[in-house]
Amino acid sequence: MGRKKKKTKVKNIKKVKSKAPAKSSIKNAPPQNTYKSNEEKVDIKKIKKQPTEKKIYSIKDYVVYPKHGVGKIVAIDKAKIGEIEINFYKVLIEKEKLTLSIPINQQSHLRPVSSINQINKAILILKSKPKIKRTMWSRRAQEYDQKINSGKLYDLAEVVRDLNKKTDVIAEQSYSERQLFEKAYERLKSELEVVLKEKAQQKMDKALKRDATVMLEGQVQAQ
Numbered sequence: 001m002g003r004k005k006k007k008t009k010v011k012n013i014k015k016v017k018s019k020a021p022a023k024s025s026i027k028n029a030p031p032q033n034t035y036k037s038n039e040e041k042v043d044i045k046k047i048k049k050q051p052t053e054k055k056i057y058s059i060k061d062y063v064v065y066p067k068h069g070v071g072k073i074v075a076i077d078k079a080k081i082g083e084i085e086i087n088f089y090k091v092l093i094e095k096e097k098l099t100l101s102i103p104i105n106q107q108s109h110l111r112p113v114s115s116i117n118q119i120n121k122a123i124l125i126l127k128s129k130p131k132i133k134r135t136m137w138s139r140r141a142q143e144y145d146q147k148i149n150s151g152k153l154y155d156l157a158e159v160v161r162d163l164n165k166k167t168d169v170i171a172e173q174s175y176s177e178r179q180l181f182e183k184a185y186e187r188l189k190s191e192l193e194v195v196l197k198e199k200a201q202q203k204m205d206k207a208l209k210r211d212a213t214v215m216l217e218g219q220v221q222a223q
Contacts, residue, residue, distance in 0.1 A: 056107055062194045063110040066151030068093045070190040113194045114153045125157035126207035132162055148184050159184040164208045
């Protein structure tokens with residue numbers, strides 16, 4: 001009878017040992033789940049926060065937006081989209097009768113109007129010899145369009161110089177050439193007008209030698 005009692009005690013000890021790791025694994029499980037749920041809540045808060053930047057421009061400042069050219073900041077407003085409040089510039093593109101809303105945290109897409117030194121350099125580009133590549137017109141037209149929409153002053157001046165025919169006679173240019181030239185010419189002129197005022201077109205035409213040629217053509221037609 002004494003031996004049987006000893007055996008039952010050994011069995012009870014084994015059962016306790018086998019259950020111990022199972023309890024510890026169950027206790028460890030809940031903290032992991034709560035930690036994940038806390039991480040998800042933090043992520044949601046970050047998405048709702050609108051990144052803020054210090055305003056570079058003020059109302060009445062002239063700026064250049066690459067795809068539309070020169071514009072004037074007419075207001076700085078706030079708008080709420082969902083639960084996010086956004087501050088933005090209202091930019092009037094007068095040539096296109098268009099008002100753009102540019103969020104302040106995307107103001108890097110804008111640039112200030114060029115300085116007088118940069119404008120003088122652009123005029124020198126207009127005076128220089130055209131650099132026309134010997135490639136298909138479709139490829140050149142694409143390159144010209146990219147330069148126009150880059151918003152870069154010197155790129156615009158290069159397009160105007162290369163497409164300038166020194167004449168206003170429509171037959172001298174294809175329809176697509178004429179369109180690209182006029183687009184680049186107007187974009188460049190609008191930026192020069194901010195600094196040079198009414199002298200902008202005069203200086204451009206003089207650099208391109210357009211004024212003298214047009215006058216001569218008018219005299220010939222009158223005869």
